[in-house]
Amino acid sequence: MNEIKLFAPATIANVSCGFDILGLCLDSVGDEMIIRQVSEPGVTISKISGQDLPLDPQKNVAGVAALSMLEHLNTNVGFEIEIEKKIKPGSGIGSSAASAAGAVFGINELLGKPYTQTELIFFAMQGEKLASGSAHADNVAPAIMGGFTMVTSYDPLQVTKINPPKELYATVIHPQIEVKTADSRSVLKQNVSLKTMVQQMGNFGGLISGLYTEDYNLIARSLHDEIIEPHRSILIPEFDRVKEACLNNGALGSGISGSGPSIFALSRGEETAQKVAAGMQQVYQGVQVDFDIHISKINQEGIKIL
Amino acid sequence: MNEIKLFAPATIANVSCGFDILGLCLDSVGDEMIIRQVSEPGVTISKISGQDLPLDPQKNVAGVAALSMLEHLNTNVGFEIEIEKKIKPGSGIGSSAASAAGAVFGINELLGKPYTQTELIFFAMQGEKLASGSAHADNVAPAIMGGFTMVTSYDPLQVTKINPPKELYATVIHPQIEVKTADSRSVLKQNVSLKTMVQQMGNFGGLISGLYTEDYNLIARSLHDEIIEPHRSILIPEFDRVKEACLNNGALGSGISGSGPSIFALSRGEETAQKVAAGMQQVYQGVQVDFDIHISKINQEGIKIL
Structure with missing residues (x-):
């Protein structure tokens, strides 16, 4: 497998009483992304549709998240990312988190899952840092894990998932x-x-x-x-x-x-x-x-x- | 049944991160109480052993809790309470809560359980008010319900029980x-x-x-x-x-x-x-x-x- 297509969901952070800790994952709203392993090392964002966002991976949340992961991997692999942006930036439902989470999730799949969910959240947080100035996890955590998530600590990063009631x-x-x-x-x-x-x-x-x-x-x-x-x-x-x-x-x-x-x-x-x-x-x-x-x-x- | 003998357990409130909300119930430390239905209306505390505490029901947490319940019942029943006080007052493990909770629990049993656990907690809180000046529930709730309890609201009073891990x-x-x-x-x-x-x-x-x-x-x-x-x-x-x-x-x-x-x-x-x-x-x-x-x-x- 050298290409993967993903649905990267929107999320709701805080959920009234869980400021900076709680988040939940949505099902019907999200970006679509294609991640492709390529011969050239590094990260390229080849296409973004739906929104006018920078293709420069250093200026794009998905790019920054992917680059932080590749830096940690310390190998010469390369990836190309296409994003069909369906979540509007600035909406407050985790638009940047979806792209950042999707990028690192997809690369992890293509590489045979070397990283845990918590590690993926950590890399995706680096994208969030670009978007908002702080590397918070309350949107990327539910995007990656689903359900409700609680970020119970940042140092070390600890995230707990709660399976939501079915209805x-x-x-x-x-x-x-x-x-x-x-x-x-x-x-x-x-x-x-x-x-x-x-x-x-x-x-x-x-x-x-x-x-x-x-x-x-x-x-x-x-x-x-x-x-x-x-x-x-x-x-x-x-x-x-x-x-x-x-x-x-x-x-x-x-x-x-x-x-x-x-x-x-x-x-x-x-x-x-x-x-x-x-x-x-x-x-x-x-x-x-x-x-x-x-x-x-x-x-x-x-x-x-x- | 016109007499009941009880074990009224000690409790730990706050449990580090749950200030004023969380409590847990102990098993090996607690008061022993006898509650007896008598013909004379009102509440009498006939005996307290183990500690030097007031027998006047208006000045005793068990008495105050019991009286607040009888006042609500608005009947002419009467109860006599004996307490073998094994939890030292001022210890921080819910000494007053145990006596207050035991009194209202016992009377409720003798009357055929007219009250819910939450209502019993409310009456026992009136004893706590005498002991500490504030009608808090973080010790009486675990004493009455067991396990871990969370007092999630006082107005209205809402208490949630969590069954603790077995070990x-x-x-x-x-x-x-x-x-x-x-x-x-x-x-x-x-x-x-x-x-x-x-x-x-x-x-x-x-x-x-x-x-x-x-x-x-x-x-x-x-x-x-x-x-x-x-x-x-x-x-x-x-x-x-x-x-x-x-x-x-x-x-x-x-x-x-x-x-x-x-x-x-x-x-x-x-x-x-x-x-x-x-x-x-x-x-x-x-x-x-x-x-x-x-x-x-x-x-x-x-x-x-x-």
């Missing part, structure tokens, strides 16, 4: 506005009261427990963010109304996807997820902003070989 | 010094940096996941407290040396039990828990402080009917 669906609305990462970081308070932290940890613990025990009521009671959402949501048009529409249409909970501007909701069952999508759409029809809406099962396995 | 043992050393609750609260900083919170939540998430999946390595990697222990441990003689001895003897982790002064360790298997006890003892033999050491399996079921 869990996500609905995501992507309002096509630009939220600068710097802005979404700068609105955050750098300190949290002990009391608020305990509330947040209660929600976080409840969500994890709800995922393990398939307790949808507990999941619903736990999907609250006491710390980040009150500050970041002001950057997203009609956030409160969208969230209210999600809950009114039966969602278990709703919040900001990653650092936004996308808003996600989790629901039990596809039918509810569709009602939630209709509710989101109704709110945004009155807003002068283009938007996409995605409905997706939680992706159990992560990146898929096509 | 998990606790070792606890109780240095017989007095740490005033006011002091153990006042050393805490009231604010936490976002970065430290994320580290703590990573550990907390890892611990919960480790408990659900019986992953002892993950439990070991997660038993760290970035926030409370650095401040509270200064109130406990030789805390750092005891912790080091626990880890050197194979403990998965070690920390402050509740607000101290007891120090706990968790281990895989009884043999390791015993080695850890020997390590604790060795450190404290050089200290001019009396101490008790307990080795206990995690109690799966909580209060037991004898």
Whole structure:
């Protein structure tokens, strides 16, 4: 095998109460990538369709991730990458993570899987560093492992996967506005009261427990963010109304996807997820902003070989 | 049945990374209580052995908890309570919680179980309020439910039980010094940096996941407290040396039990828990402080009917 075609999924980071730790993997939204082993050493990005992104591998998240892996391998192999970009950059559903994760996953497959999932996450994080300035793992981890993931430590890197309840669906609305990462970081308070932290940890613990025990009521009671959402949501048009529409249409909970501007909701069952999508759409029809809406099962396995 | 004899277990709150949320139930340390239905309405505490504690039900945690339950029942039934106090007050292993939990559990049994576990926890919390000034549930919840418990919310009260891995043992050393609750609260900083919170939540998430999946390595990697222990441990003689001895003897982790002064360790298997006890003892033999050491399996079921 010297060529592989992949589906590299979009992801939702934070998931309300798991700031910088939790992520989940989507199933119906993702990039398609072809990775090809070639005789010339190094990494070439031969084609990107769907978005206007740099082909220079040093300036492209997939290229940087792949190069960091090849550097570690310390061999003369070479790879060519084609990306059909279906996740819009800046959407807050892990666009850069999908490309970075896909690149290292594909190369690893072609080489006979020399690396573990955790090692792949580490290489993909180097792509994230190019995209956002920090080598975070909360999108690349669910893209590579599937399900829900918790990045429980960075030094050393430790990631735990949680298999999601079978009937869990996500609905995501992507309002096509630009939220600068710097802005979404700068609105955050750098300190949290002990009391608020305990509330947040209660929600976080409840969500994890709800995922393990398939307790949808507990999941619903736990999907609250006491710390980040009150500050970041002001950057997203009609956030409160969208969230209210999600809950009114039966969602278990709703919040900001990653650092936004996308808003996600989790629901039990596809039918509810569709009602939630209709509710989101109704709110945004009155807003002068283009938007996409995605409905997706939680992706159990992560990146898929096509 | 108009009389019931109970074992009301000691408990460990916080468990390093779960401040004010997490607790676990011990098996080999606890009070013994007799609850008797009597013709005279109200609550009488007829006997307390082992410790010098008030018999006035308004001034006794078991009495206050029982009275809050009877007030809710709004009937003319009456109960007499005898307590053989084996958990030393002020030890940090839930002495007041055991008595409060035992009282409401026993009365509930005698009345044919009108109340749920969560309701019993609520009544027992009223006893805790007398003991410490705040109606916390992180000791009464594991005493009543057994295993590990997470108090994920107080308003409304929500408690989740996690069945612990079968081979998990606790070792606890109780240095017989007095740490005033006011002091153990006042050393805490009231604010936490976002970065430290994320580290703590990573550990907390890892611990919960480790408990659900019986992953002892993950439990070991997660038993760290970035926030409370650095401040509270200064109130406990030789805390750092005891912790080091626990880890050197194979403990998965070690920390402050509740607000101290007891120090706990968790281990895989009884043999390791015993080695850890020997390590604790060795450190404290050089200290001019009396101490008790307990080795206990995690109690799966909580209060037991004898």
